[in-house]
Amino acid sequence: MNSVVLPGSAVGMKGWWHAHRFLLLRRFSQAAIIGLFLLGPLAELWIIKGNLSGSLVLDVLPLTDPFVLAQVLASRHLPETSALIGAGVVIAFYALAGGRVFCAWVCPVNAVTDLAAWLRRTFKFTGGRTLDASLRNWLAAAVLAASAIAGLAIWEFVNPVSMTQRALIFGGSVAWGVTAAVFLFDLFIAPRGWCGHVCPVGATYALIGAKSVLRVSARHASRCNDCADCYAVCPEPQVIVAPLKGKDGSGPVILDSACTNCGRCIDVCGPDVFGFTHRFDKRKD
């Protein structure tokens, strides 16, 4: 396919690599993490053992998914210290790096929902309904309440995030049905519906990273030529408006916890308005 490079597009202005840098880095990160888990069973190289719900790095460092652990605690089981330390390590990392960095850089479901969004953009599907943004927070709370009542970690019976990554690492063909359901949901029912509006795992990570240090800033907002490519590609476009346009006295940094730090806005912006920085960066031009 030899598509024409438009002069005003990001590819035309910055070159292909700079217009796809963070997308490729993210895909690499997602694949590398699953790959590291697979090195153990496939090549007897045990760098990291377990899966994204709970793991052990180099036989020393435990990591635990905070939302899974929250369900365990809600079901009134006090876990061993290693699970608690593991969740502590994960929370500390995402509290600094941005909670939804998990969603954009680690979670394998991201590639699926990104594909659905890409198909929607490419084939101009505009249908579907936008869900209420608070749904995922309500769902996270309802799951914990139901876990407490039932005494079971209830979301783990249906959680597409756990099931997809587990199917990749431990095998299990029919779990792909859940992944396919998320794909069809995003493609036909609700645009950017799963990750942005339903997934309580993402809601938990957003909460963890609410005050994260690493953020994207619309530092060079004056260069903006209003092409709206960033809005089109962003999984949470509502977070861009205020920092880019300086509305409501907003600074240039995107502070909304829904931002996944995926860096796709940096990629697709021809005039290079955006860049990664820390949350206290007030520079703007």
Place this chain on the structure above:
Amino acid sequence: MDLSRRALLKGAAGATSACLLAGGAALLGRVASARPAQALRPPGALPEDKFLGACIRCGLCVRDCPPKNLRLSTWGDGLGREVAIGTPYFEARDIPCEMCEGIPCVKACPTGALDHALTDINRAKMGVAVLVDQENCLNYLGLRCDVCYRVCPVIDKAITLEKFSNPRSDRHAMLLPTVHADACTGCGKCEKSCVLEKSAIKVLPAQIARGELGHHYRKGWETGNQAGRPRFGQPVQRLPETPVAGDLAPLRSGREAYPAPTLPPSAEGVK
């Protein structure tokens, strides 16, 4: 905070959908808690209802299992489709528990869904072996198979061979494999090694395998009366004074019922 009528209604809609979704997941969890009898949990697993609250389905026990008998259940994985998805289990007839001394699976568990209080594998309670099919067990048919007894890691405690007279021939013994639940760990080696096409002895979860005696029952031969004395002594077996053809019971004197035959010297001379 925005408390307009519209915002409230939207919030309520979100909350309602969330409750419906969470409730659906909880119902699914309730259904999945009914584990099929042939799926055994790893050693030290908490009771099933507690286990499903504590297990984060990370698979660390699976990775640290030396005989690789543990696996995480997946949908459509034969038996696994009925085991709560993503949780560890094994099938004894497939690969039994090797009863590793260090219990690596329990040590690997980060949440204690496999209880770290279990440090002696001989105290594990993965299930209870039950000789479910007496009609096909070779020992019940009067043969000397004994394989389940021989492979038992807790031999002579968890499985013993009990001697009975074979009523069919009236002159042979039957040595019947008998499971003692208090010593059985549920490792499943007996089920794995049963020589039949389908095992006559199976490990079942304790809640399926075991009955429960009425709590008012007292075993007079074990429990003393209020004075602390046994209510009655061991039953006295009435043993025959003289050998009876076909009777295996020892004589009261302690002599063998049938002394080893001695061949007359003339018989040796023929050879």
